[in-house]
Amino acid sequence: MGEVVRGRHNTPLRGLGDRKLNQAFELLARILDEAVERELIDSNPARDRRLRRKVVRPVRSFLELDELNSLLDAAGELEAEGRTDLRVAEMRRMRAAGAKLREIAGHFGVTVSTASYWCQSDLRTALARRLGWRALVTALAYTGLRISELLDLRWAQLHLPNRRLWVADAKTPTGRREVQLSPLLTEALMDYRQTLARLALPNDSRDYVFASQAHTRLSDDNVRARLVRPAVERASARRADAGLPPLPPGVTPHTLRRTYISIALIASEMDLKWVMGQVGHAHSSTTMDVYSQLLQRRNRDGIGARFDALVAQACEALGGIQWEINGRTDAAEVVQAAHSVAGSSPKGLD
DSSP: OOOOOBOTTSOBOOOOOHHHHHHHHHHHHHHHHHHHHTTSSSSOGGGOGGGOOOOOOOOOOOOOHHHHHHHHHHHHHHHHHHHTOHHHHHHHHHHHTTOOHHHHHHHHTOOHHHHHHHHHSOHHHHHHTTTTHHHHHHHHHHHOOOHHHHHHOBGGGEEGGGTEEEEOOOSSGGGSEEEEOOHHHHHHHHHHHHHHHHTTOOOSTTSBSSBOTTSSBOOHHHHIIIIIHHHHHHHHHHHHHTTOOOOOTTOOHHHHHHHHHHHHHHHTTSOHHHHHHHHTOSSSHHHHHHHHHHHHTSOOHHHHHHHHHHHHHHHHHTTSOOOOOOSHHHHHHHHHHHHHHHTOOOSSOO
């Protein structure tokens, strides 16, 4: 007990979560139901409700508009740093001066293979490093595509003059859809493709829109680890320097999908069906979840002022008595008086 179970590459393995365990029990129960029906066993032990785990629903948030802008700026900074990486030029200078690869690797804190790669790669590869990072994050937040859908996207599925893209391969029929692009995203993708063409990098109809340096499909996990997570950390640090709260914990590509839903609901004046079509939702439950969060976050700045005014009116009606609300009785009397002024009777104060 207590030992860490490791996989083939010595990475720690995690056990199944409560939701996955419940799914496994349900599958087992269906199999044993068939066994009971065939009279192979007398009862189905997998139907014991005590086996089921209580699943705590995770808190799923989306970014506010200012938080999204902070994240986009951070992704742009990371991209710019990667494409103007002065270490590459310095590595090549040291190599040309006769430095050994091990010496170069130790100087820059990288592996020998990395130093060898950058010393031998041409300038075009160096320029392409982190290329399109801001455009990728923008596409996630401005289309609501799942990370797998975006990384599967090829240029043939984009029609930038008409501001459209098509998701051709999806898990459900509703997932195959046409997505409208905003003018800002369209311009960002056009600029990105022009940069690819200028650097003589693949950008034909069959090529991936966002590809690796080897021109293959990017890995979902790599995008999360190498782009989204550092961009979130950078954005939170920038916001802290400006005296702003950091981004919410646990920001993932799916957070940006929910962010798109929240913005699209507002922009479409709560057109639920249109938003569902954009993101490929077969059922409205997920979309409505974001909708309910939006209702809770509506601007209610005026409520505090109206509350103060209501209590002030009650004080005036009672002869201008200065109330000190430091106990239950005083608070109840003020609220009772406020309701009297407003013409209604409070409940639950007796």
